[in-house]
Amino acid sequence: MPHDSYDPHTIEPKWQEIWDKRQAFKTPSDPDELAGKPKFYVLDMFPYPSGAGLHVGHPEGYTATDVIARMKRMQGFNVLHPMGWDAFGLPAERAAVREGLHPADITRRNVDTFRRQIKRLGFSYDWDREISTASADYYRWTQWIFLQLYNRGLAYMADVPVNWCPALGTVLANEEVKDGRYVETGDPVERRLMRQWMLKITVYAERLLEDLEGLDWPESVKEMQRNWIGKSRGADVVFRIADSDRDFTVFTTRPDTLFGATYCVFSPEHPLVAAITTEERRAAVEDYVTAAAQKSDLDRTDLAKSKTGVFTGASAVNPVNGERIPIWVADYVLMGYGTGAIMAVPGHDERDHEFARAFDLPIIEVVSGSDKPIEEAAFTDNQDGVMVNSTGADGLSLDGLRVPDAIARITAWLEERGLGTGRIQYRLRDWLFSRQRYWGEPFPIVHTDDGEVVALDESWLPVGLPAIDEYRPTEDGRPPLARAGDDWLKVALPDGRIANRETNTMPQWAGSCWYYLRFIDPHNESEPWSKQLENYWMPIDLYVGGVEHAVLHLLYARFWHKVLYDCGWVSTKEPFQKLFNQGMILAYSYRDSNGKYYLPSDVEVREDGTATLRATGEALESQIEKMSKSKLNVVNPDDVIAEYGADSMRLYELFMGPLEVQKPWQMKGVEGVYRFLQRTWRLVVDEKAGGLNPRLTDAPSSSEPELERTLHKTIKKAASDTESLQMNTGIAQMMIFVNEATTAETLPRATVTTFLRLLSPYAPHLSEELWHRLGEPDLIAHADWPQYDETLCIxxxxxxxxxxxxxxxxxxxxxxxxxxxxxxxxxxxxxxxxxxxxxxxxxxxxxxxxxxxxxxx
RNA sequence: GCCGGAGUGGCGGAAUGGCAGACGCAGCGGACUCAAAAUCCGCCUGGGGCAACUCAGUGAGGGUUCGAAUCCCUCCUCCGGCACCA
Missing domain, CATH: 3.10.20.590 (Ubiquitin-like (UB roll))
Structure with a gap:
């Protein structure tokens, strides 16, 4: 029995304690200390500390950033590498109700678990900078930023149709709802008109779109943001209502097809519907509008298959030829986009075509080039088609023009006559920013009895969360904060008036919109952060997290950042210069013919890949799925560390495959990297005899020329693969080195210590231990990164x-x-x-x- | 439907115009051992051959090229996003 074999359970706690004691990863907070060295800010998307604790998917990205952070430090950078908690949020509030505890206690408990699990992996975070979005000295500044938005006119209250989730007792942002359900829980969502806080993100639509250009982000994420912002060029066109002095405006991207407009459609919510409807049609229209209002988004989506609508009895006058065309109401037109009214051109728009066919409305061809008759299918090409049937009064004719030229011509014609204007429309809407929840940031806002909204002065911050007995809405449907006593609810203003506090709270996105800035200067009590330090550290050089935040978090944070830029509080237009999405880690799950899941530990997997239940021998189906409690396939990092140690865990996370792809966790794979670390150990330690490996020599590296070449190739590849986050191949190269060193006749110390420095960002505990045993007095974490000699790489x-x-x-x-x-x-x-x-x-x-x-x- | 991304041994994957399968897992054979584990060495895409070697092979079909997993076209499958946005 070897008495000095590789034992991660001894060396890992030992080195973690030493790093802690020596404050090995503390980033200087004094600007003078930082000066003169280049900086590198590498950030993980901080976690929401759920009750379930960590699974092996979380540390994948954290390990990658830690490897980068450690390498950059060795390469002479000042590195900012912090960790914190996105601590507000609904699950803690619900757990509080369930367990009869305060959400703060639930959150503290969950954070303690997360911190303990994360620390076991030996990450080089500067823990002095740990922040929690739910602590008052953090959310004070979240409230402060809200005041900046409010004071610039970017926050307002409005009666808006909202997504109300009865099960949660709160509204949700559009982005949190899909197919009429809350994306997190699947609870149904209905539409309600409520007075809510909105943020004018739409003001920034163009900049949010344009500034994507210069970012080093995955193209897919940029594309998702572009689609979300949804820029389209077109024109507003004014239609007069026949036999009336009213008019209305439609937005269209195809003003060239105006001669083909055979009817108009109003959204059921359009304010003019009641006014224009004729008496004969009133009952039918009112029925339709009422029915539409009661439909949830889910119903509206479900009914999308066949179009519905109702004629108002009124007509509009087509401005290009004076023709009267009927006005209909239909729920395929959305109030929230454009003007809530459209001109319908069934010949050249698929939706209008379907509607016209359903209600027997005329279809006119105004763009030629289709290979099918226009009655059969809309012809939507907007490049090569040539205009026909498009000559009207006033000398206007588009006939013979190609579509792009026709658009330019007609837009100019409309503008000359005041009948329309060219316009750019965005799909992006203002951000619904209030929630009827307890566990979130209170607004720094009060309401006076006469209805005035008053923003509190900065000196009154933070507005703390009051203690309340129940975390549910009140009986009359007001948010939980309305349950607070008058000592919290009533505020005496400087002018003597008594005002009521706003009882909505901010959504969970608020805290994560700016945490990266607080990390720069987390203990500042007089400012959100020092501008001097901000100027040094920003922008973030590498931001790593899951692709699930491709739109929401990243768009909201970019928006706030741009506002702060306009306020002069930040020096960069964009916060996250480089973004990287790690792929999800999946796991094998096992199920019997009834669909019941079994724990992998109860399952016998045979050589041919078939699985059986150990107890009964019953055949089981195995599949690779997302880890989830209900599928009994969650892999807990604590268990992996208990068996193989943190270094093996770290190495396997990165060796599994390319960082950006989905891949299944395989315990056998951890064993492989564990064996690699054992082989590395034996390069230095003589397990049987104790002491150092007798093959170690003090001769120069060149005394083993073949090994020296491999070493230099390894330095080159490990450095470039680490830099480009292709860590799986970097590790493979280090394995090649160790395999060769294992069979080399002698091991020059210089060769081994150089290799250990390469390995140290990946397996820091083992590397520290071996470095120390080789007599190096300082930490390997503070050693210089090795250089390679190009001539030795060939x-x-x-x-x-x-x-x-x-x-x-x-x-x-x-x-x-x-x-x-x-x-x-x-x-x-x-x-x-x-x-x-x-x-x-x-x-x-x-x-x-x-x-x-x-x-x- | 539209927009992205991906299909390579038994498995995770490597190679992004130049030796297909690096590295790891699993498997097979050997050494060590009383034995086992661990470790070390070797084999490991399929077909044919005692062998030297040879034929085929990167989802399918076609093309460009001296040369294609890699570039182009058509199609199939899987994954992700969006989806009445006028």
């Missing part, structure tokens, strides 16, 4: 492949600097090549130096 002799007609037939060993002609001569003379040329003359010879020769015959 082998003295290289293998050149000889191909005949693209097929490999032979290979040559040649000196690395052999010239083209010589290589060609050798190739043409190689025995196997000659055999396959069958005496034919080479037609062409392609020589790729250092790689191959292709002989074409």
């Amino acid at each position: 082998d003295e002799t290289i293998t050149v492949v000889v191909q005949i007609n693209g097929k490999k037939r032979d290979e040559l060993q040649v000196a690395k600097d052999t010239d083209r002609g010589e290589i060609e001569r050798l190739a043409l003379a190689s025995p196997n090549a000659l055999k396959h040329m069958e005496g034919k003359k080479p037609k062409k010879v392609v020589v790729v130096p250092g790689r191959l020769v292709n002989i074409v015959v």
